[in-house]
Amino acid sequence: MEYSPGTEPEPAVTVSGLHVRRGSRPVLAGLSLTIPAGLVVGLIGPSGSGKTTLMRAIVGVQVLRSGTVTVFGRPAGSAALRHRVGYVTQDASVYDDLTVRQNLDYFRVVLGAGRKDVDRVIEATDLGASSAQLTGSLSGGQRSRVSLAVALLGSPELLVLDEPTVGLDPVLRRDLWALFHRLAADGTSLLVSSHVMDEAARCDRLLLMRGGAVLADDTPAGLLAATGTTDIEAAFLSLIEEGS
């Protein structure tokens, strides 16, 4: 691992010169960024700007054209990282024809996590009442919490969460964001994409993407100051429009 003492702590993720094509067109064209460790980093940007593609590259399931993605000093997707990174896909990826607990039990074995971990993540995502229910019969918000619960198994050091709070009520969203910050306080690094601007305001740092490039990489307060606005939504709109 390359990091000399005295400098900044090693970032969780370093992306440099990343080119990705999906279908016939370039989605990321020379993207470079770093995601510091131990923080909740928000990934925001218009629909189609490449957020999901970037996340797929970080967890190592995206075919890259060129460039490098490094996670904890290793190439993204390498075998040693596979139980250190948790990933929640944009659409809940769980088995509809298994109960909540059966889903978690299977992924727990795959991850090599302990039996008690299942109870811990059920509690963290408030799924206790529905743990014996078939996942396909859950509400949309409950299903996406099962997907989140799977990602929490084995306490990964990096959590990549693609719109994890879509379809959740304000109380649940508040509780989950409190959970994200608790995890970060314990040293977990989080990258969370969102379209909800009051969630963006709760992040430690924000990455604003547009057309496959990073428009801004700052703290929420820094973004407000730089754009002379008073809320994140206005800052977002001003940066998006300024760039176009």
Place this chain on the structure above:
Amino acid sequence: MTITRTLATAGRVLTQIRHDPRTVALLLLVPSLLIGLVAWIFSDTEVFQSVGPAMIALFPFIVMFLVTSITTLRERRTGTLERLLSMPLGRGDLILGYTLAFGLLAVLQSSIAALFAVTVCGLDIAGSLGLLVAVAVADAILGTALGLLASAFARTEFQVVQFMPLLVFPQILLGGIFLPRDQLPEVLQAIGDALPLSHAIDALTAVAAESHDDAYVLGELLVILAWIAGAVILASLTLRRRTP
């Protein structure tokens, strides 16, 4: 690859299927019903006695091919495959887990079909019944293995259903059911002799008529097992962790 992950995957697939009793019933009974239909069509002739063994090879093979390829394709489409491949699950764990789960169903299905043909439809088996069931089971597992391989090349349900006529129908046409293979044009005969379903049909016919010794049947069984191993290995190798 680890035994625990392979077994957990097999157990998970079986639990999924268990939640769908209608599929289990269809899977276990349809081949027998079709064999019964063929026996009924030819009830006043000697035809069933000669094509009956081939039917034991045919119907379980087709049903297992379809069920396996569609189930694995569904895993790809719902995002659970992407999630699994970002986890420490070996590609072989997944493919072998599926093979074990569907292999178990194939054992039940072919045993039922073979016993149904003998006891209900009155198919005379001159050779060993145990050997007949063994070949029938291997043949159904072959359907599973080829289904796993086919789903690797399909992106949609429509494509995977098209693989059936592409991969399965030629094996039926050239297997010697319609016209004995030694009466086919030379090139077609050579192709037919090489195809795996032909070996299953030959072996079952040989057991039924006791026209060859057990060593011949075991040899054919070995060829089928080699095809199974080849298809499973190829299916694991074509599974890509990264997708475009």
